Amino acid sequence: MLKAERRNFIMTKLVKEQRVNTIELAEVLGLSEDTIRRDLNKLHVKGLLEKVYGGAIPVSNKEENVFDIVISNEKKKREIGLKALSLLHDGQVIIMSGGTTNLVFSKLIPPLLKATIYTYSLPIAMQLSQYQNIDLIFIGGKMQKNAMVTIGMDVLQVLSKIKADICFMGASSINIKQGLTEVGYEVSIVKKAMLEASDKVVSMFTADKLNSKTPHVVCGIDRLNTIITDLNPDDELLKEYHSAGVIVL
Incomplete structure (x- = not known):
């Protein structure tokens, strides 16, 4: 080694x-x-x-959260993030969406990981800016202030030129029939562009998002390679997702 x-x-x-x-x-x-x-x-x-x-x-004085963001179900999101670590390796080109699950995950990334990471989330970009070995590209655009993510044509243009190995995507809701859905139309459009730019798509969310739906479709279940929740992969709630051919962690 x-x-x-x-x-x-x-x-x-x-x-x-x-x-x-x-x-x-x-x-x-x-x-x-x-x-x-x-x-x-x-x-x-x-x-x-x-x-x-x-x-x-761990370093005792390291900040837990960027901007003192309140994170609900942080323990569960940490469990999800720890599972996702197995999908990381040196040399990857990665796209990360916004959301507190991905923010928690970004805090768990090994500091010595050598990778290129694109994100349109300001809190995640600030968190990852502490990692010397990560080439960080923050995708600028119109700021959606409540979520602290960028949206609009500028973001879509950058994403159209990226070829990423893997995308880590948060979710507002997910179910077998509608697939991955979002509350906001503009965010759903950005996430569709992320899908097109990535070889593999990993959706990470807490179990309360399962079998729910919001107005704007991002993609069908068949477009997801992996889903990661805080549940045991053999939980009955995940049975349909296994059957749909999705890897469940």
């Missing part, structure tokens, strides 16, 4: 478990404890973690 991959592994484990142990890391990675200590010291110097006796913990 290369040094960068090893340190990325350490940061991902830290995000998931909120603490890492030097001895355990050495055993898992098949390396000496001295090597792990050097890695932890280096990550500490970079301000990515806080070195403590026997291991490391």
